[in-house]
Amino acid sequence: MIDYSNIQYTSAEPEASSMIETFRAIGYSIETAIADIIDNSITAGAKNVWIDYDWKGSKTTLSIMDDGIGMHNEQLIQALRPGSKNPLEERNQDDLGRFGLGLKTASFSQTRKFTVISKAENYVPVFWTWDLDFVNQEKAWKLIRYIPNEESWTKKIETVETGTCVIWWDLDRLTKDTSEDSEEARSKFLGIMDSVKSHLSMVFHRYMDEGLKIYLREREIKSWDPFMIGIDNLQSKPETRLEGGSIKIKGFVLPHRSKLSAEQYNYGKGPKDSWTAHQGFYVYRNRRLLVAGDWLGLFKKEGHYDLCRIQIDLPNNFDDDWQIDIKKSIARPPSIYREQILALAKDVRNQAVEVYRHKGKVLKRKLASDEYFPFWEERARHGKRFYKINRKHPLLNELLSKSGDLVSDIEKVIQFIEETIPVPLITLQESENEKPHGQPFEGIDHNAIKETMQKLFNGFVASGLSIEKAKARILNTEPYNFYPEYIEFLANE
Ligand SMILES: Nc1ncnc2c1ncn2[C@@H]1O[C@H](COP(=O)(O)OP(=O)(O)O)[C@@H](O)[C@H]1O
Ligand SMILES: [Mg+2]
Numbered sequence: 001m002i003d004y005s006n007i008q009y010t011s012a013e014p015e016a017s018s019m020i021e022t023f024r025a026i027g028y029s030i031e032t033a034i035a036d037i038i039d040n041s042i043t044a045g046a047k048n049v050w051i052d053y054d055w056k057g058s059k060t061t062l063s064i065m066d067d068g069i070g071m072h073n074e075q076l077i078q079a080l081r082p083g084s085k086n087p088l089e090e091r092n093q094d095d096l097g098r099f100g101l102g103l104k105t106a107s108f109s110q111t112r113k114f115t116v117i118s119k120a121e122n123y124v125p126v127f128w129t130w131d132l133d134f135v136n137q138e139k140a141w142k143l144i145r146y147i148p149n150e151e152s153w154t155k156k157i158e159t160v161e162t163g164t165c166v167i168w169w170d171l172d173r174l175t176k177d178t179s180e181d182s183e184e185a186r187s188k189f190l191g192i193m194d195s196v197k198s199h200l201s202m203v204f205h206r207y208m209d210e211g212l213k214i215y216l217r218e219r220e221i222k223s224w225d226p227f228m229i230g231i232d233n234l235q236s237k238p239e240t241r242l243e244g245g246s247i248k249i250k251g252f253v254l255p256h257r258s259k260l261s262a263e264q265y266n267y268g269k270g271p272k273d274s275w276t277a278h279q280g281f282y283v284y285r286n287r288r289l290l291v292a293g294d295w296l297g298l299f300k301k302e303g304h305y306d307l308c309r310i311q312i313d314l315p316n317n318f319d320d321d322w323q324i325d326i327k328k329s330i331a332r333p334p335s336i337y338r339e340q341i342l343a344l345a346k347d348v349r350n351q352a353v354e355v356y357r358h359k360g361k362v363l364k365r366k367l368a369s370d371e372y373f374p375f376w377e378e379r380a381r382h383g384k385r386f387y388k389i390n391r392k393h394p395l396l397n398e399l400l401s402k403s404g405d406l407v408s409d410i411e412k413v414i415q416f417i418e419e420t421i422p423v424p425l426i427t428l429q430e431s432e433n434e435k436p437h438g439q440p441f442e443g444i445d446h447n448a449i450k451e452t453m454q455k456l457f458n459g460f461v462a463s464g465l466s467i468e469k470a471k472a473r474i475l476n477t478e479p480y481n482f483y484p485e486y487i488e489f490l491a492n493e
Pocket of ligand 1: 040041044066068069070071078079080084085096097098099100101102103104163164
């Protein structure tokens with residue numbers, strides 16, 4: 001430990017306005033910013049949250065009010081102080097806060113001026129305002145007691161017994177230089193409010209299902225459950241627990257489209273309006289959703305995993321391990337759990353793919369009489385066995401028909417491959433080696449399969465085959481018969 005008592009020191013306080021500009025660049029979207037404000041409402045015990053806006057072009061205001069415990073003057077000033085809580089300090093178990101910054105960073109990300117008005121039990125309402133222009137002028141961390149139409153805001157907070165209202169009243173990022181009369185600007189703004197609504201319906205769905213009410217302009221927002229709990233044909237895996245039970249992971253395979261009504265299928269598309277966008281992990285911290293449908297860098301998103309969604313539940317004391325960021329929109333599994341989570345996810349992903357594989361197999365069975373196209377065939381020559389490549393295989397057939405002058409060269413190469421195939425070596429390996437022989441394209445990129453599958457399909461359909469028949473023929477062609485799950489995703493122009 002250094003003895004600081006005899007060491008010279010100087011003050012180097014942060015320069016207020018540049019610090020605030022830094023806050024503004026953290027990268028919140030309006031959706032994540034509002035969610036961060038609502039986190040505070042939930043921690044304050046709110047049962048209701050009201051989001052209101054008043055469209056006035058560049059003078060638009062947006063407010064988020066709750067009926068939580070509220071704050072008295074000293075608490076409010078402390079709440080408005082950047083870094084009001086040390087992130088290392090242990091938090092109450094159900095606290096949704098993280099760095100003691102959210103209220104400030106989320107608000108400044110959207111506005112140059114914001115006010116918090118609050119009413120605690122047995123206190124009259126108090127309010128304070130952060131105004132970036134004033135901070136700039138004073139070059140100091142100073143709040144002002146000013147808000148346009150003070151009376152109407154005081155009236156608003158008087159409608160709750162206790163509670164807090166955050167008012168963003170200079171939304172420069174959203175509405176700068178827009179005029180109230182511009183229909184285009186107005187509808188853009190309303191579109192953004194709509195996406196705020198769907199974001200919140202997802203982020204707080206578990207709180208909403210337990211009674212929290214969030215209103216956007218007096219209309220209650222309905223929750224969106226990514227796992228569609230309670231729906232028929234939903235498959236769920238048993239819960240896995242890590243870290244002595246405090247981390248819980250549960251995989252779900254959602255029902256195939258054919259088992260859903262059109263309405264249910266659309267519901268499943270979620271706020272991102274896409275099943276593919278919504279596959280992956282859903283990471284919750286204290287039941288508040290941080291990450292919605294992301295493979296956390298472990299896998300890519302691909303159509304045939306559309307039915308796979310995995311819930312991860314974290315408490316609020318693993319923020320460091322899981323690299324929870326200021327915006328509470330990022331989480332990364334710590335390396336000690338990586339393998340375990342990877343194995344678990346693979347298992348659920350396989351189960352999800354199986355739904356499509358099963359569909360493919362059913363289709364194949366339905367049209368079982370269709371000709372089978374292997375790539376290799378066994379032939380006898382002078383009493384000996386040989387292996388030949390099937391010239392009738394649709395892919396080869398097509399290649400040869402397009403090859404013009406090259407046909408005889410290609411023929412020769414194929415013949416050489418056939419004549420030199422190391423059958424004795426393969427036989428020996430198969431009988432002596434314990435490692436199993438892999439299946440075609442196992443463990444490598446499948447783009448070649450998907451691309452040629454689509455091409456074949458287009459060709460079959462163009463040649464007059466019905467869509468069903470074309471699919472069945474592909475399923476009867478090597479190596480596509482190994483991957484019936486891709487049939488589902490053929491584009492049908
Ligand atoms: N709506 C609210 N109701 C009551 N207290 C609040 C509210 N919003 C913020 N606070 C207080 O302000 C503090 C700072 O909030 P914030 O900047 O979001 O950081 P954090 O949530 O990480 O603590 C909170 O810890 C809480 O004590
Ligand atoms: Mg907070």
